[in-house]
Amino acid sequence: MRKTLLAAALLASLSACQKSEAPVAASGADTAATATDTAKADAAFADLSKRALEGWLQLSPVSATQIGEHKYDGELDDLSADGRQKSLAFSKKTLGELDAMDVTALSRENQVDAAILRNQLQYDIWTAETLESWAWDPQVYNNVAGGAIYGLMAREFAPLPERLKSATARMQKIPALLAQARENLDPARVPKVHAETVARQNAGILSIVDTFITPNLKDLSEADRQQAQAAIDGLKKAVAEHQAWLDKTLVPNAKGDFRIGQTLYDQKLQFALLSSLSRADIKQRAEGELKRVREAMYGIARTVLKEKPGAPALPEAPTADEQQKAIEAALELAYAERPARDKVVPDAEAALAQATEFVRKHDLVTLPDAPVEIIEMPEFQRGVAVAYCDSPGPLDKHLKTFYAVSPIPEDWDKTQVDSFLREYNSRMIHLLSIHEGTPGHYLEGWHSAKFPSTLRAVLRSGMFAEGWAVYTEKMMSDAGYLDNDPLFHLVQMKFYLRTIANAILDQGVQVDGWTREQAMDLMVRQTFQQEREAAGKWTRAQLTSAQLPTYFVGVQEHFDLRKAAEAKQGAQFNLKAYHDQVLSYGAPPVRFVRQLMLDEPIK
Numbered sequence: 001m002r003k004t005l006l007a008a009a010l011l012a013s014l015s016a017c018q019k020s021e022a023p024v025a026a027s028g029a030d031t032a033a034t035a036t037d038t039a040k041a042d043a044a045f046a047d048l049s050k051r052a053l054e055g056w057l058q059l060s061p062v063s064a065t066q067i068g069e070h071k072y073d074g075e076l077d078d079l080s081a082d083g084r085q086k087s088l089a090f091s092k093k094t095l096g097e098l099d100a101m102d103v104t105a106l107s108r109e110n111q112v113d114a115a116i117l118r119n120q121l122q123y124d125i126w127t128a129e130t131l132e133s134w135a136w137d138p139q140v141y142n143n144v145a146g147g148a149i150y151g152l153m154a155r156e157f158a159p160l161p162e163r164l165k166s167a168t169a170r171m172q173k174i175p176a177l178l179a180q181a182r183e184n185l186d187p188a189r190v191p192k193v194h195a196e197t198v199a200r201q202n203a204g205i206l207s208i209v210d211t212f213i214t215p216n217l218k219d220l221s222e223a224d225r226q227q228a229q230a231a232i233d234g235l236k237k238a239v240a241e242h243q244a245w246l247d248k249t250l251v252p253n254a255k256g257d258f259r260i261g262q263t264l265y266d267q268k269l270q271f272a273l274l275s276s277l278s279r280a281d282i283k284q285r286a287e288g289e290l291k292r293v294r295e296a297m298y299g300i301a302r303t304v305l306k307e308k309p310g311a312p313a314l315p316e317a318p319t320a321d322e323q324q325k326a327i328e329a330a331l332e333l334a335y336a337e338r339p340a341r342d343k344v345v346p347d348a349e350a351a352l353a354q355a356t357e358f359v360r361k362h363d364l365v366t367l368p369d370a371p372v373e374i375i376e377m378p379e380f381q382r383g384v385a386v387a388y389c390d391s392p393g394p395l396d397k398h399l400k401t402f403y404a405v406s407p408i409p410e411d412w413d414k415t416q417v418d419s420f421l422r423e424y425n426s427r428m429i430h431l432l433s434i435h436e437g438t439p440g441h442y443l444e445g446w447h448s449a450k451f452p453s454t455l456r457a458v459l460r461s462g463m464f465a466e467g468w469a470v471y472t473e474k475m476m477s478d479a480g481y482l483d484n485d486p487l488f489h490l491v492q493m494k495f496y497l498r499t500i501a502n503a504i505l506d507q508g509v510q511v512d513g514w515t516r517e518q519a520m521d522l523m524v525r526q527t528f529q530q531e532r533e534a535a536g537k538w539t540r541a542q543l544t545s546a547q548l549p550t551y552f553v554g555v556q557e558h559f560d561l562r563k564a565a566e567a568k569q570g571a572q573f574n575l576k577a578y579h580d581q582v583l584s585y586g587a588p589p590v591r592f593v594r595q596l597m598l599d600e601p602i603k
Contacts, residue, residue: 041105045114048101049455052094052117056458059087062144065151067458068395073152074169077144079134079180088128095121109453111602112585112592116274116459123271131264136189136256138198138246139543141181145174145205150378153212155392155399160219164228167213171231174205175238182242187250191258193542199246204379206239211378258542262511265545272546273463274589275553279507282549285556286503290526293493293500298323300490301330324525331494331528334487338425341417345405347426348387349374351433352403358481359439365579368446370398372437377406386424386536389436391445394457401442403433416532423530427482427491434476435495440469444583451586460587462547467554467590468583470499471562497527502537503552509541557590558582564598 057064061072077083095118103114127133133140148170152163187195209232217225260268266279277285298318305311305326312325339347352374360367370392377387386406392399408417424432434440444465449457477492501522508514508522516538523534541548561582566573585593595602 037105038107041102042107042110044101045103045106045110048094048097049113049117049453052121053455053458055090055094059083059090062148062151066147066393068157068393068397070158070166073163073166076148076170076173076177079141079144079177079184081184084128084134088125091121091124091128095125108596108602112588112596113453113455115592115602116461116588117455119271119274120459126267126271131260131268134184135186136191136194138181138185138190138194138250141177141185142198142201142205145177146201146208146378148174148177149205149208149212153208154390154402155396157396157399160216161221161224164213164216164220165224168224168228168231171209171228171235174235178238178242182245185250187253187255189256190250190254191256191542192251192254193258193539194256195246195251195254197539197543199243199251201379202239202243202246206236207379209235259510259513260545265507265510268546269549273550273553274461274591275463275557276591277553277556279511282503282553283507286500286552289500289552290497290504293497294323294327294526297327297330297490297493297497300486300493301326304330304333304486304490327528330487330490334427334491335422335425337427338421339429341408341421344408344421344424344429345374345376347429348403348405348433351430352437355430355434355476355481356438358476358479359443362479363576364475364479365439365443365576365583366447367438368443370401370446372401372403372442374403374405377404386533387432387436389441389445391442391449394449394454397449401445403436403442405432419530419532423533425491427485427488428495430482430488431473431492431495434473434481435469439472439476439579441465444468444587447580447583448585448587451584453586456586456588461554461589463550463554463557464587464590464593465554466551467556467558470496470551470555471558494528498523498529498533499551499555501527501529502548505537505541506545506548510545554590557594561590561594561597564594568598 057067057069058072060077061075062077064070064072078086098114098118098121101114103111106114149167152167152170157163213228214232217228220228269279302314305314312329313322314326315322318326352372356367359365388404390402390404392401408420412420436442448460448465451457473492473495477489482488505514505519505522509519519538519541520531520534523529523537524531529537562578565578581597582593585596592602594600
C-alpha cells in the first residue's frame with residue numbers, strides 16, 4: 001500500500017506535537033490567555049513547518065524518497081545554477097518567516113523544533129553561499145546519483161513494478177545530473193582525493209542497476225521493459241562519458257585544498273553539531289580523555305598480562321614507553337581471535353543477535369519490533385566508512401533497517417587483510433554490532449521515529465545519534481557484556497579511543513594542517529588503530545569535515561546528561577526508564593534533550 005502523502009502526515013504529526021504544557025501563570029485568567037497565545041503561536045509554527053518540509057522535499061526528491069515521501073519518486077534534484085538559486089531563495093524566504101515569529105511564545109517542544117529549523121536553514125544558506133560545495137566536491141553529485149536508484153529499490157515500500165517505473169524515470173534524468181556536475185565543478189578547486197574517490201565510485205551506480213533493476217525487468221509490461229532497458233542503456237553511456245571526464249579531466253587537473261581552514265571549519269562545526277562546545281573545548285576535553293583512557297587500558301593490561309611468559313614490564317607507575325608496550329601486548333591477545341576473511345558479515349550478524357539477547361535479558365532499554373537486516377555495503381557507498389546503519393525514512397513505517405558492512409576488497413593482499421582483521425577482531429565485531437545495531441543506531445532510529453514531529457525526524461541530529469551509539473558501547477561493557485571479559489573491556493576502550501581520535505584528527509587535519517604522518521601517529525601509536533583502519537580514516541578526514549567530531553561531542557553530552565539525571569533522581573533513577581526517555585524526543589541535539597528532561601530553559 002502506498003504511504004500517506006506528506007501534507008496529511010504533517011498535519012497529523014505537527015498537530016500532535018502541540019500538546020506540550022504552556023507556562024504556568026499566576027491566575028486562572030492569565031493561564032487561559034497564555035495557553036491561547038501558545039496555541040496560536042504553535043498553529044502558526046505548524047503551518048510554517050509544513051510548508052518548509054513540503055518545499056524541501058519537492059526541491060530534493062532523492063531525500064524525499066529516503067524520508068518516505070514518495071510522490072516525487074520519479075524526479076531528481078536539480079543542481080544546475082537555476083536549481084540551486086531556487087533552493088537558496090526558498091531557504092531565505094522560510095528563514096525570514098521564522099525570524100518574524102516570537103518563538104518564546106511556542107510550547108517547549110516547538111521551541112526546540114524552531115531552533116533546529118533555524119539552524120538548518122542557516123546551514124543551507126551558508127553551504128550554498130559560503131562553502132559552495134557544489135563547485136568543488138564531486139561527492140555531492142555521486143551521492144545523489146547513487147541514492148536516487150538505491151533509495152527506490154532497497155526497500156519494499158511499494159510494489160516492485162511501481163518502483164521500477166520510478167527508477168526508469170530517474171535513470172533517464174541522471175545523465176543530466178552528471179552533466180551538471182561537469183558544468184559546476186571547477187577542477188582548480190576540487191581536491192585530488194575527492195576526485196580520485198569519486199572516480200573509483202562512479203561505476204557503482206551501474207552496480208546498483210545490475211543488482212536491483214536488471215534482474216527484475218521481467219516484472220514489467222513489454223512497453224515498460226523496453227523503456228527501462230533504453231534508460232539503462234542511456235545511463236551506461238552517460239556513466240562511461242562521465243568516467244572519461246573524471247579520469248582525463250578532473251583527476252589530472254584537481255588542484256584544490258581538501259582543508260577548509262579555521263574560519264570555515266568553526267562556522268561549519270557550529271552548524272553541524274549545534275553544541276555549546278567550541279573547537280577549543282572539544283580539543284581540550286578530547287586530549288584529557290585520551291590520557292585518562294590510556295591509563296585505564298594500562299590497568300587492564302597489567303591484569304591480563306600478569307605472569308604471562310614474555311610479558312613486558314608492568315610497573316605501577318610506567319613510563320610512556322612502558323605504558324605503550326603493555327597496552328599493545330594486551331591488545332595482541334584480542335587480535336588473536338578474529339573472523340575469517342569471508343566471515344566478517346556473518347559474524348556481525350551473530351554478534352547483533354547476541355547483543356540483542358543481552359539487552360532483552362538485562363532489560364536495559366525497550367527493544368524494537370521492526371526488522372533489521374545485515375547487508376554488504378553497496379559499492380557506490382564504499383571507501384568512507386567500514387559500516388553504517390540505514391534506517392527507513394520517518395514516513396516509511398515498519399520497513400527494514402539495514403546494517404551495512406563493507407566486505408574486504410578482493411584486491412587487498414594478505415598484509416592488508418591481516419591489518420583489517422586485527423582491527424576488526426572478534427570482540428571489535430561485537431562492538432561494531434552494538435554501535436550500528438542494538439542498542440545503537442538501529443534501536444535509536446526505531447525509538448526516534450515514534451516522536452510525532454516529522455520536522456524533527458527529517459532534521460534528526462547526527463550528533464545525538466552517533467553520541468548515543470558510542471554511549472551504548474560503554475553502557476554494554478559496564479553491564480557485563482561477554483561475561484565481563486577484560487579483553488572486551490580493553491577493546492571497548494580502544495574503540496572509544498577511536499572516537500576521541502576522530503575529534504582531534506578532524507580539526508588537526510582541517511585547521512592545523514596536519515600531515516599524513518601526524519595523523520597516522522595519533523591513530524596508530526596513540527590510539528592503537530591498525531594501519532588499514534587508520535589509512536581509511538586519513539582518507540575520510542580529507543573527504544569530510546565537522547562530521548568526525550559528532551561521535552565524541554555527542555557521547556560527552558550523553559555522559560553529562562546521564563550524570564545530571566542520576567544526580568537529580570537519586571535512588572529513583574532507573575536505567576531502562578532513563579534510556580527510553582532519552583530516546584523519546586525524536587533525536588534532537590543532546591542539549592535540547594537535556595533541557596526537556598531536566599526542565600531547563602530552551603536555548
